[in-house]
Amino acid sequence: xxxxxxxxxxxxxxxxxxxxxxxxxxxxxxxxxxxxxxxxxxxxxxxxxxxxxxxxxxxxxxxxxxxxxxxxxxxxxxxxxxxxxxxxxxxxxxxxxxxxxxxxxxxxxxxxxxxxxxxxxxxxxxxxxxxxxxxxxxxxxxxxxxxxxxxxxxxxxxxxxxxxxxxxxxxxxxxxxxxxxxxxxxxxxxxxxxxxxxxxxxxxxxxxxxxxxxxxxxxxxxxxxxxxxxxxxxxxxxxxxxxxxxxxxxxxxxxxxxxxxxxxxxxxxxxxxxxxxxxxxxxxxxxxxxxxxxxxxxxxxxxxxxxxxxxxxxxxxxxxxxxxxxxxxxxxxxxxxxxxxxxxxxxxxxxxxxxxxxxxxxxxxxxxxxxxxxxxxxxxxxxxxxxxxxxxxxxxxxxxxxxxxxxxxxxxxxxxxxxxxxxxxxxxxxxxxxxxxxxxxxxxxxxxxxxxxxxxxxxxxxxxxxxxxxxxxxxxxxxxxxxxxxxxxxxxxxxxxxxxxxxxxxxxxxxxxxxxxxxxxxxxxxxxxxxxxxxxxxxxx
Amino acid sequence: xxxxxxxxxxxxxxxxxxxxxxxxxxxxxxxxxxxxxxxxxxxxxxxxxxxxxxxxxxxxxxxxxxxxxxxxxxxxxxxxxxxxxxxxxxxxxxxxxxxxxxxxxxxxxxxxxxxxxxxxxxxxxxxxxxxxxxxxxxxxxxxxxxxxxxxxxxxxxxxxxxxxxxxxxxxxxxxxxxxxxxxxxxxxxxxxxxxxxxxxxxxxxxxxxxxxxxxxxxxxxxxxxxxxxxxxxxxxxxxxxxxxxxxxxxxxxxxxxxxxxxxxxxxxxxxxxxxxxxxxxxxxxxxxxxxxxxxxxxxxxxxxxxxxxxxxxxxxxxxxxxxxxxxxxxxxxxxxxxxxxxxxxxxxxxxxxxxxxxxxxxxxxxxxxxxxxxxxxxxxxxxxxxxx
Numbered sequence: 001x002x003x004x005x006x007x008x009x010x011x012x013x014x015x016x017x018x019x020x021x022x023x024x025x026x027x028x029x030x031x032x033x034x035x036x037x038x039x040x041x042x043x044x045x046x047x048x049x050x051x052x053x054x055x056x057x058x059x060x061x062x063x064x065x066x067x068x069x070x071x072x073x074x075x076x077x078x079x080x081x082x083x084x085x086x087x088x089x090x091x092x093x094x095x096x097x098x099x100x101x102x103x104x105x106x107x108x109x110x111x112x113x114x115x116x117x118x119x120x121x122x123x124x125x126x127x128x129x130x131x132x133x134x135x136x137x138x139x140x141x142x143x144x145x146x147x148x149x150x151x152x153x154x155x156x157x158x159x160x161x162x163x164x165x166x167x168x169x170x171x172x173x174x175x176x177x178x179x180x181x182x183x184x185x186x187x188x189x190x191x192x193x194x195x196x197x198x199x200x201x202x203x204x205x206x207x208x209x210x211x212x213x214x215x216x217x218x219x220x221x222x223x224x225x226x227x228x229x230x231x232x233x234x235x236x237x238x239x240x241x242x243x244x245x246x247x248x249x250x251x252x253x254x255x256x257x258x259x260x261x262x263x264x265x266x267x268x269x270x271x272x273x274x275x276x277x278x279x280x281x282x283x284x285x286x287x288x289x290x291x292x293x294x295x296x297x298x299x300x301x302x303x304x305x306x307x308x309x310x311x312x313x314x315x316x317x318x319x320x321x322x323x324x325x326x327x328x329x330x331x332x333x334x335x336x337x338x339x340x341x342x343x344x345x346x347x348x349x350x351x352x353x354x355x356x357x358x359x360x361x362x363x364x365x366x367x368x369x370x371x372x373x374x375x376x377x378x379x380x381x382x383x384x385x386x387x388x389x390x391x392x393x394x395x396x397x398x399x400x401x402x403x404x405x406x407x408x409x410x411x412x413x414x415x416x417x418x419x420x421x422x423x424x425x426x427x428x429x430x431x432x433x434x435x436x437x438x439x440x441x442x443x444x445x446x447x448x449x450x451x452x453x454x455x456x457x458x459x460x461x462x463x464x465x466x467x468x469x470x471x472x473x474x475x476x477x478x479x480x481x482x483x484x485x486x487x488x489x490x491x492x493x494x495x496x497x498x499x500x501x502x503x504x505x506x507x508x509x510x511x512x513x514x515x516x517x518x519x520x521x522x523x524x525x526x527x528x529x530x531x532x533x534x535x536x537x538x539x540x541x
Numbered sequence: 542x543x544x545x546x547x548x549x550x551x552x553x554x555x556x557x558x559x560x561x562x563x564x565x566x567x568x569x570x571x572x573x574x575x576x577x578x579x580x581x582x583x584x585x586x587x588x589x590x591x592x593x594x595x596x597x598x599x600x601x602x603x604x605x606x607x608x609x610x611x612x613x614x615x616x617x618x619x620x621x622x623x624x625x626x627x628x629x630x631x632x633x634x635x636x637x638x639x640x641x642x643x644x645x646x647x648x649x650x651x652x653x654x655x656x657x658x659x660x661x662x663x664x665x666x667x668x669x670x671x672x673x674x675x676x677x678x679x680x681x682x683x684x685x686x687x688x689x690x691x692x693x694x695x696x697x698x699x700x701x702x703x704x705x706x707x708x709x710x711x712x713x714x715x716x717x718x719x720x721x722x723x724x725x726x727x728x729x730x731x732x733x734x735x736x737x738x739x740x741x742x743x744x745x746x747x748x749x750x751x752x753x754x755x756x757x758x759x760x761x762x763x764x765x766x767x768x769x770x771x772x773x774x775x776x777x778x779x780x781x782x783x784x785x786x787x788x789x790x791x792x793x794x795x796x797x798x799x800x801x802x803x804x805x806x807x808x809x810x811x812x813x814x815x816x817x818x819x820x821x822x823x824x825x826x827x828x829x830x831x832x833x834x835x836x837x838x839x840x841x842x843x844x845x846x847x848x849x850x851x852x853x854x855x856x857x858x859x860x861x862x863x864x865x866x867x868x869x870x871x872x873x874x875x876x877x878x879x880x881x882x883x884x885x886x887x888x889x890x891x892x893x894x895x896x897x898x899x900x901x902x903x904x905x906x907x908x909x910x911x912x913x914x915x916x917x918x919x920x921x922x923x924x925x926x927x928x929x
Contacts (some may be wrong), residue, residue: 246664249917397668400669491663492655508630
């Protein structure tokens, strides 16, 4: 321990070098082990890929279809990420820093779209705006034609509407931890709000915005439901089609998945560059009092969150309600009726996944937040790869390994929870790491100088300070687990029915009426998990 | 609750009392009004129909059916023990209901049922390989069964299991069809007459009156199987031309075939491409909907795909698994598939519901259903033409 003393002192006085020895080797090893574990399913892809003749592989990867799919995926990621920033950042600023009417209500409402599973959101959109949708029926007699929802515009629109809250939430967290006195200082220097925003606020919230944008970009890369329903050829849709065609299709799906992960790696590398410098620990909690008066534009400004709420919540819930009302016998179908136990199963497994994920995220986030070494950086980045693995591919990888190397765990909850951890770890790592960065290092230095051991310092000082970040991470993991379909279908314990597997079962046979109630339950229960996310930053205190 | 074994005895007694009831005369093209199928059988049936009614669905399409021939559950060896069954598809939980009924009959019998998509289930079994915990793979698509068989993971079914089923639905005895799903053309009876529907799918793009008023669901597995059949029967060039011509004529896309059939009933489109039971499902919920079914003959449009079952080679419960599959082919289970999922029964003597033509009358194309798993070239073709 004493060997590390100089590093600690340097860090404590703000001279932290890049050796990163402030963090003990135990934490580094733990973080490395977590990263290795979540990367392990990748081995399955490599194993499958070796079955393909290299020449065939090359021709597949460079085929016109593959290039087109690559271009489409990149385009979609670019459009949705930009649009999410353009939507999420203004909404965060409006709800945090202005005197928008019903600020608290809007905060909740504009964060909620995250709980709507994309397959339900997309389905509601097709049902409302499709060529034969409800809206076309409604407006048709008036000679109003509804614009088509298929292809890039529709896919990008629907994805943006349901994933921009990632940017909203991370930006909001940054804004809340932003010290208003700096803004006041800028404004006393006669800067207008916009100029002050550019010069003072923007540089400090950049890391929050990019963290959200990264989650959006990776979500878009791995989402299967929306592009499939909205008919836009991206990696996941093609991978799925290939997997459905067996034989050579399975190998093709593997190759495309690897290509998808390569794209992910590039996105991750890019994000590290623009991620901004976030070494500053600005420990003072911000006051949540609005700093900008919108004056008579208050009500005009409220139109933005109102419109967003209309399209992200009112519309899908309305469509679900319509299915519910409409269910005649043919829509209702047979089979097991919906039971509250399915909701209980969903909540249970999502809660376990959330707990497991934050426990594993902590060493990774702590290490990445406290050390500047390349290994810390690599460890943290590596955990993001699993997030971009399509659920079906991850599920099949764990089938292969599970049954061979952990037969006792196969088709049990622990393996299913592990799959969720692989998928959603970065959501917890991101928010926890921000909290770790937010801890004033001088506090830690003080604790150590007072003779507290590193472990005790962590427990007494760091942990309480990062708890809000952990909780926010847990909430995010909880709600994404609630709506995760593919891995759940492939890895669930036999006889364990959840909300999403039930929705899948009835919807697959065309019994939409039967899907409405569980879908509404899913949205409401997941909505409750937003509470800790929104309490973060003391807004409700 | 009464003693379960007592229940069982009574149940089987009722089934036995019904005996070998009369065979329903197949009724041909009776429309979907459910009038004639099975009525003479109902007249012949004597004694209790408790056995059948437990398996039979309700609603206008299932009414008026009597007892039919075929092997009864009472004639089969008992089911006793535990089976793990992977289910691909499953008709929204209806297959689960059938399993529940069987478990009620046999208190010593337990099925662990895992549901997922047909391809997911097949890929899972292939991934598990020899270590698979599954004893039976039961799937709504023959292609997925063939894919598992191609990996050498299925056990050859004994003659006693497959014999009641026409050869087409057990091409190599590695799997056996338990319920048929016919391709069909649902049409709106206000817009078209039965004679107005083309006799061959291949001529549909040439019909000016149908231009712009047809619907399909190209991302749907059953539709892709239909295009695969066309590719095998007519060749790639002709299939490509057919697809392009359909696109040029203007065809409306839906995300699945229930929605296609529903749109036909609503009059949004005059006709569409769909598996036959979707129109029946629409009919069951809206008896007055102006929708009827037409079947083309001897071409890809007349394809009959099958939901089927395979016993997996690594199982150590092969005997029980075989007996389970035989139960799926019993008269009672066949009645279940016919009246609840509106599928084509696979054994002789059980007619389909609602005056559907019998399988013999349909004249499906001569095609090995196992070849439907070769989807890759189909998808390439569909992408080339721009329908995928």
